[in-house]
Amino acid sequence: MRAMRPMPRAVKGLACLLGLWLLAPFVAGMVRLGDADWSGVDRAGLVRAAGVSMASAGVATLLIGLFGIPLGYVLARGRGWWTVWLGGVVQLPLALPPLAGGVLLLFLLGYGGPLGGLGLSEHFGGIVAAEMFVAAPFLIIAARSAFAAVDPVLEDVAATLGHRPGAIFRRVSLPLAWRPILAGLVLAWLRAFGEFGATVMLAYHPYSLPVFTYVAFGEAGLPAMLPVLAPTLLLAGLLMVAGHWLTRPVARGAAPRMAPLPLPATRERAEASPRHLALAIHRDLPGFTLDVTLESRTRRIAILGPSGSGKSMTLRAIAGLEDVAGQVRLDGGDLSPLPPEQRAVAYVPQGYALPAHLTVARQVTFATDCVPERAAAWMGALGLEALSGRYPAELSPGQRQRVALARALSRRRVDLVLLDEPFSALDAPLRARLRREVLAVLRGMEALTVLVTHDPAEALAMAEELVLLDGGRVIRAGPTADVFARPGSELAARLLGAEAIGDGVMLPDGRIDLGQGVGLLVRHPVGEGADLPPTGTRVRWSARPYQIRLAKDGAYPARILWRGTVRDGQRPTRLRLGDAELEILADPSCEADGACRVTIDPGCLQVWPAA
Template sequence: MDLAGLAEAGAVSIGSATVATALVALLGIPLAYLLARRPGRAMAVLGFVVQLPLALPPLASGTLLLFLVGYASPIGRLTHGALTDSFPGIVLAEAFVSAPFLIIAARSAFAGIDTALEDVSATLGHGPWAVFRRVSLALAWRSIWAGLLLTWLRGFGEFGATVMVAYHPYSLPVFSYVAFGSEGLPAMLPIVLPTLLVAVAVMAASQFALTPRRARVQPTSNGIVTAPAAAAAARPGPQPLDFAFRRARDGFTLDVSWRTETRRLGILGASGSGKSATLRLIAGLDRADVAAMSLNGLDMTGLAPPDRAVAYVPQTYALLPHLTVHRQIRFARDCDAALAAHWTERLSLSELEHRYPAELSLGQQQRVALARALSRKSRLLLLDEPFSALDALLRARLRGELRDLQREIEGTTILVTHDPVEALLLADDLLLLEDGHVLQSGPAEQVFMRPASEAVARLLGAENISAGIAVTPDTIDLGGLRLWVGGTPLEPGSVGWSVRPEAVRVGTNGHLPATLLQISDVRGGQRRLRLRIGTTVLQAAADPGCDLAPGPCRVSIDPHAVQVWPA
């Protein structure tokens, strides 16, 4: 056995496989990201080409490469045959046949990453390269490592394409083939043994690298943290927000505009109405066909997400799974350490700083997402249905907490929700959307009491929808009976109106005569009643222990609970 030749062949295979893997990593990882993030026919064709070497026999791959870079090809003539029968030829052959292993693994890993993680990172001030490096690559690295391992081993053991493109210098597989042909099977043991050792060493190294190693972060002091001046100061004055977006995609057209000066804003609509799409356009995460946006006199239309100083909390909270709570809260590029410490304490997260997102409850995840968003000086805080994944009790508690937080936040908050109770609690100005278009906008109380149409009233959760005639600026005729209403004066004429059952009370002091038609069983802690007032039949609510019987009764209705709209 030619041990010197064996050593030289082994060095050639190790070196060429390493160079080929580095080359594949340099070009293949960005390509895999594009394949995962840029759907379309062109990317589909490119993905097909990338996987082609897996379908070709190695000898066929080598033959194809000879057509492309051999002596007779244009590239071969240009390089004077430097890419065949040479070390670069071996690298080229190994890279060609092994590249799919890395690209496919990396593409699958990138495709499995929630794009909301990248979106949130962009709104936290990180540019595209930083988002790719600190989020996408950080989350996909284990799959990429496995792909690199397979790529290296495939290149190290490649024979068919190598023997066609670069018979010299001998790589280890070619050397093995020559040695077997000249000396037979006994000569194989010195070759197989080091090859096996190399494979085992690489596999062991990969397993070590794939083993998770979590750094533990000690919780910060539980002492009282003094609120930074920005958080402790009184809420500043109006901050005018003005935007107009038009965007047509996949058969859905979003055409929305709004001008407001209030700092607590709500966007209300049913699922698919365009609420979240509007929020993403405000954050700069999506592009509109026509766009204009300014905040407090600053034109933000052309600003990229990292430059908008907008904090974004998506429905999923988008916590980075590879970061502890401590690092999560401080992830923003321009994180303010004092603000981070304040909100960590204010939101009761000090004891959780060493945990990862998977170790947190939904309520804890929401608080971490809020703390992360608030730990930088932002002009806008965008909340996309932050309570949708929570149970009723937790939702009610966290709504109250957020309402308190809004008094401390310096910037403007925009809440997206489909829950009218949530919108009325957490917003002073409302924008109501349906099918991508604005139904109504204005102060929350005014929108609630004077919806523009029955569609708006239903979106606001209207019950007991009825018809009547406005006879004075503050009364509606219900077939001979007068219903008093609050709010702005009414125009004479036919109107639609509604009132919540809880605002209709039966009692001896009621100002309206009525007839109690039906008494139902207790549900949700209340007994539902069905009664007639004039020509209108309404649902009412009563305490479970009420002593009522069908027949004539008196009813009182809170005038400020009555919604009225033009018929």
């Protein structure tokens, strides 16, 4: 059990003062019980009034729930001026004195009113109508807050798993919001049960319990009031206890230790045919415009870019979760008119979006077209069988990632696997392991995979083609090795992790003149140097710090300018290579100083024309 954190004394003091003030009237009433006139109580009338109040409050609460829960959802998810206006209207009854609310109801439902023909005045239905008017805001406000606290991504993922809006509301939104909604229903019942002002104006007869109490006070004073208060307090107290019991937190067991993950069973097979993805999407937002045009023929694409560049929005547009203009085409078919539930996508968002009320087994089989045998196979392959009865709060981040992946891949048909930074929440060793295992899974599938990441190493390891986004636009796209070798601009190079950057001029033999007689050899995977900028072009070049190594037989003369302290098993070292000053990571045992030689793999260099 989690230890209770100490609370500030001032907070405890203020809380206790208000609690005492709320308790004091009840204590004062208990003290005066000896003055009660039990003999003069109209017991039959009291029982009838209690029955009227309980029944009317029950009917009113039922109707409030039937209409108020959907209204709370609309207020939580709606956008625009009309939502603000409607939210204000909902709260108006709270601002009115109850008698004023009763007068307004008389104008509407009384004799001569537009709905006076319904005959609700001086009728049980009038009591229900009055109680609904004053009590509905308590449920609606609670429902709106509860639905607003439900992560919309959970609903989005449910849509990609084939669920229609009505099913998403019933199976995701409502189960996650039910505890606060139940508390709102309890508050609405209590408010309806104790309603007097609006009721006495609209429906004085039949007597409800508050009206009966008022009449008893007018006839016999305080001694006749005390016996009437007893059943009122008893009923209200019983309901509050029941509501507290129903909304209490449910204790669950602790999360199990993470077992070693068995590798998915894979077999060697011929590489599947590439898929043809064509994007032409556009969306204008305040301060940001997404404008992505892309055509790719491959099976694994990575979208790389800084935060706020439009990566996740692009992925959501492919899934059908963003309202964008343009087209999304896969293998010639236009997906744009299709809602998310019809696009055959396996979507794994950031955070994994696992509804808290579903066990692992129910999470994995949540898709409408889930194949039970396939779900069981993925649970076995990803080491989830022992966790099938656990809830998301009882899982580690790595286990949640596996659940989200198994859920996405258990569908009968998957044409697109969409992964939005699926490993970002994991520590480095687990991230590397799951990356290898997920890649093994994806290689055995016919689906097209689109991975969103901000990690160049992840993109290089998992993707055949790479798309660089910045400011909502594609700044470079192509085969992954080609993009890494020829970023096309310094911005693209830095997105790809370039740190050691220098200048030079292209020489006829495919070298870069760095000055001081140093000619840096460049050899790219394609074209034997024919794809390099023309001779005489000023270029920028880069290599990662660990790719420039000190070696006695190195190809290039250099000079060490500074050596730092060992950090993470490497020694930061600054050196001059030609006219360039570069910071590299050297072996901690290296004691070289002054003149030295370095080696650089010509295939790892990135080259682009200088601005």
